[in-house]
Amino acid sequence: MPSAKSSSAKVPSGGGRHVPTLESIATRYHARLRTLDASGDSLSEGVVVPALREAIIEGVLAPGSRLSEVQVAKQLNVSRTPMREAFAQLEREGLVTILPRVGAYVRAMTLRDVEEIYTVRAALECLAVQLASERITPLGAAQLDDVIAAMRESVKANDPVSYVDALDRFYTIVMTIADNRTLQANHAALIGPVRRLRRIAMARGGRMRASFAQAVRIRDAIVNRTPDVQDLMREQLRGACAAALDVLRNGAS
Template identity: 60%
Template sequence: MIETDDANTAQQLAEIASRYHATPRHEAASADALSDLVVVPTLREAIVSNILKPGTRLIEVALTRQLGVSRTPVREAFLQLEREGLVTVVARTGVFVRQVTPRDVDEIYTVRSALESLAIELAARQLTAVGKAQLDEALEAMHRCVESADPVGYTEELDGFYAIVMRLADNAVLQHTHDSLLGPVRRLRRIAMSSSGRMRASYEQSVRIRDALTARDGPSAALLIREQLANACTAAKAVLQASAGG
């Protein structure tokens, strides 16, 4: 059984947590604040990055030491990560990083397709010059990652591209619903980008999405989003299948 108290994992978790501890914040350092601002983002990043691999048992006592917090925010973080579908809490046994199944992939991409195609149509109706400039800047960063063969950096920049689209849609309910999927979505993006050629294909499709947005052609942009997500879904499932076969 893989656990979070091995030396290499512990060091990586402590390094991630130190960045979140260093982030300026005005909230009192309550258990809720530490859970939301340090523990949840640290564990989410570690799971998405595959530092904490599927099946890893999360040891509460070890995590309090590695993340520099008390046990309460760690327990609260477990509940939040369970809601996000990143961990499984097994009564009287422990907390484990959740395995990703083909069904998970299908379900998440189905919901993403509905939410993001709606967001892109809303964004197309009210695209501003500032919004276009933000999309252009995100695409430039994505292109640099493609050229330098940096899939981790690319997925981070792709996160930014979609975050801009969601802001441009300017719908609080849609944004909140989409935010609830961010943990699993980022995890699946990392999986999909490990497929050969996927990163460049994603970038080229994102350029076409930007062009449709600029033309204020919401239906075409929505179609392109659905194509993008269908391809990503296929790539993610192919990686999982190859991993299972290995």
């Protein structure tokens, strides 16, 4: 049975912020569906999958936790019908492990996972920033400036949760500017584990400020179309990978 020990970590919740529960997360997603005809499929896509994904990424559901169909369905205020499909989707995203005749568990993040994910991220995101620097527009530059401002405020407030939310938006904007659907689709397949690793990495002291300083340099390189944009992206990813590995090796949980 998967274990939450050794190579797994909970995500820091940020100073003074309310720590959500699975029930409170689900309530938000239900609210978004109130104007829709919520069939079994829409509940799976609109509530169950995104709520469980968020709970795993944010550390509300700890690595190694068993996901009982009955219990989780009750917490999400849904029937059991969409649960199996949702667990299968989250397994494809690398967030859940399903053991035949045993059940579903929150997948623990291993050192190998970190190294493999960052290797693939380097290939995808270095291409993304290169394309973004070639296709940057005034609107794209303004969007980058807005998200950099939000990141700066999070750093000032020493709020890693808000910071990584803004960092997620930064990369989404970069992917949008890059405007390559195949690249976006491949990057989207990694988004759950990537967001989880971002939150793990922020547990290491000083990582948030280092990440922000490098993000500013990447923004400048994209907007100014400088030739070192891929090198800056690789440097950012090396730092993030090292931070995540350090947290996991030290047994944070």
